[in-house]
Every structure is written in C-alpha cells, then in structure tokens.
Amino acid sequence: MAGIVESIPNFSEGRDAGVIEQLENALTAIQGVALLDRHRDEDHHRCVLTVAGSVESMEEAAFSVVAQAVELIDLKHHTGQHPRLGACDVLPFVPLSGSTMEQCVRLAHRVGERIGRELRLPVFLYEEACERPFRQRLEQIRKGGLVALMKRMATGPAWAPDFGPAEPHPTAGVVVVGARHPLVAFNVVLQSYDVSLARDIARSVRASNGGLPAVKAIGLALKSQCCVQVSMNLTDYRQTPVHLAFDAVKRAAALKGVAVVKSELVGLIPQDALAQITGHDLQLEALTQTQTVEHRLGQWELSRVVDNDRSS
Numbered sequence: 001m002a003g004i005v006e007s008i009p010n011f012s013e014g015r016d017a018g019v020i021e022q023l024e025n026a027l028t029a030i031q032g033v034a035l036l037d038r039h040r041d042e043d044h045h046r047c048v049l050t051v052a053g054s055v056e057s058m059e060e061a062a063f064s065v066v067a068q069a070v071e072l073i074d075l076k077h078h079t080g081q082h083p084r085l086g087a088c089d090v091l092p093f094v095p096l097s098g099s100t101m102e103q104c105v106r107l108a109h110r111v112g113e114r115i116g117r118e119l120r121l122p123v124f125l126y127e128e129a130c131e132r133p134f135r136q137r138l139e140q141i142r143k144g145g146l147v148a149l150m151k152r153m154a155t156g157p158a159w160a161p162d163f164g165p166a167e168p169h170p171t172a173g174v175v176v177v178g179a180r181h182p183l184v185a186f187n188v189v190l191q192s193y194d195v196s197l198a199r200d201i202a203r204s205v206r207a208s209n210g211g212l213p214a215v216k217a218i219g220l221a222l223k224s225q226c227c228v229q230v231s232m233n234l235t236d237y238r239q240t241p242v243h244l245a246f247d248a249v250k251r252a253a254a255l256k257g258v259a260v261v262k263s264e265l266v267g268l269i270p271q272d273a274l275a276q277i278t279g280h281d282l283q284l285e286a287l288t289q290t291q292t293v294e295h296r297l298g299q300w301e302l303s304r305v306v307d308n309d310r311s312s
Contacts, residue, residue: 004245005053005058005104006036006094006182006293008267011069012084014045019072024049026068032057036296037268043222045080046089050267052096052297055103062091062111063118070119070172075146081220082231085147086173087147090138092127093179094299104179105129112177114242122153123163126178134157136174137207141214146173182293184234184273185266186242188249191259195221198228199216201252204277205230213239214250227261237273270291 013019020040028035033053040047053061073087091111093104108129116123130136141149150168152159159164161174168174189251190198198219204207206217214236220229230249234240250260263284271294274287289295 002134002244003054003103003105004052004096004297005055005098005099005286007058008092008094009051009062009065009088010048010090011073012075012080012087012089013046013069013073014040014047014080015042022072023047023068026065027051027061030057030061030064030223033061034296034300036293036300037291039266042225042261043080044082044220045078046070046082046084048267050293052208052300053103059107059111062093062107063114066091066111066115066121066175067119068148070121071256074171075173076171080232081142082221083142083145083151083218084173085142086169086175087171089173090126091175091177093129094182095179096293101128101179101181108177108179111177112307115175115177116161117168119164119217121164121169121172122161122167122174124174124176125162126176127169127180129177129179130162132158138178141176147207149174180228180266181236182270182273184233184237184242186232186245186263186267187266188230188232188246188253188263189222189225189261190228190230190249190253191261192228192253193226195219195228197253197256197258198230201249202232202258203229204250205232208255215240215245234273237270237276241276243277243282246280246282253301265291268296270294 037050069088093107095101095104105128112123115121124141126138133140145300202217204218207215216233218231222229263282271292
C-alpha cells in the first residue's frame, strides 16, 4: 500500500442522509479512493467521513467533495452544537503507508489553492501545512466562530486567507485545510443537563488550560439524549492515551456528583492507540480490531486484490 494518504473531512451536515450519501459518492467516485468509515451526529449536525487513497486520487477526491459540500450545504440554515466555520468545515490529510508529511503538506497546498481559485471559497491552512504560527492550530482559527473570523479577516493581511477571496462564501463559509499526524477523536457523555458543567470539565482536562498533554476538549449539549458531552481530540495519544483522558473526565465529573453514561469513538482509531487501552473499562460499546485504520486499510487492499484477480 505504498503512498497511501488518509483524509478525514468534517461536514456541517449530520441529519440529512441523502446529502451525506452524495458527499460519500463524490469521494468514492474517484478511482483508487476507499471510504473507510462514516460517523454522523444529529445533535452536532455534523458528519465525519474517513477515506484513503493515493496522493493523486486523494487530491481529486478532496476537491470534488468540497465542491459538492458548497453546492449542498447552506450554513445560513444550519443549527448544531458543534462549532463550525464552513460547509466542509475541516479537511485534513494524514500520511499513512508509504507517504510522508511533506507530501501531505504539498497536497493541502494544491487542494487549498484550487478550492480558493475555482470555488471562490476562502481557505485557511492549519497544523503542518500552515506557515503562520499564531494561527497554526484549528482552535486559533475557529475561535469565536465564523462571525469572529470574518471580523479578523477584515483587519488586514495577518488574517487574510491563504487562498481564495477575502470574505467568507455567502452559504459555505470558509474551509480549513491541513496536514497533521493521526489523532483520536473521543467523546465522554455525562448524566447531566448542565452544559456549563461539561465546559468546566473540558477546561480542566485540555492542554491549553494546564490539563492533559496533547488534549483538546470542549463541552457540548446533546439535546436529543437529554445529557451533555465532553468532546475531545487526542492529538498525540502516545502522550495521553485514551484511557487516561477518560479517567480524567470521569474523576472530574465524580467530583461534581455526575456519572458517566458512556463514551464513544468518532471515526477510526490507530492500532497502537487501541493496544494502549486493552483491559481498561471505558464504558465504550464493543471497540474491536475492526475499528482500526489498519484493519480497514487491509480490507480495502484485499478487495482490490480480489477485484484485480477477477478482471485478469
């Protein structure tokens, strides 16, 4: 599987199955691209699609799906708990088998330039693809939401987009495109209606407030489930494994007299991150080997071999 790149685009649509299917089709219509996983959340009003393919195929697929999102998703009519900046909100590229971070950075730049030029959508680069340290992290760009970002964009060149027009798209906002290392997206659901409690706990565990290393966290309401959630990205699970993040949230909740209902994984988990949590009770439903990036890649590669044998 030489030269394989993973992409995990996040879209501001979690309720319309038809729209999500069209986004998936835009990705898998490109030869050599495999859909590895889909995750949708109606409260967040957000879906996360995990795909993989060669550098060349991912370049075309990424542009195609952003174009589809611009056509299908109108932020003016969007309400959801998760912070967002665009129809296709975040578009990261992650090096996997045989590919490098440098390739992913160049890929992010090429895709971002084309999005800005052809779709007239402002593009902000983040993480390894960004050359401006003060806006390298996603939360620095997202701070205050689209309205706050629009005001910063109007202040001068420091907050000009890397590609595309100087103002947000009227219905699709902006898109944040980047290259990053693998992470684990992990949520802990609490038996409480109080979103301020979830936000307090999120502040206590995230790295930016002196909490756990390489942990980003926010507190969100889950109205359909009548509870709240601490939503986390573990940007380096070797520094803070999943079970340590879970335990920290559970302890903080217990101090407030609140129990954990369950936890959930968003998307796939790297094999070595799964190995870290073997034997730990995370109140997580049936996490198995089949939910690893490596397993899904192996299944895809096997299907390609079978298809080639049939056609030869």
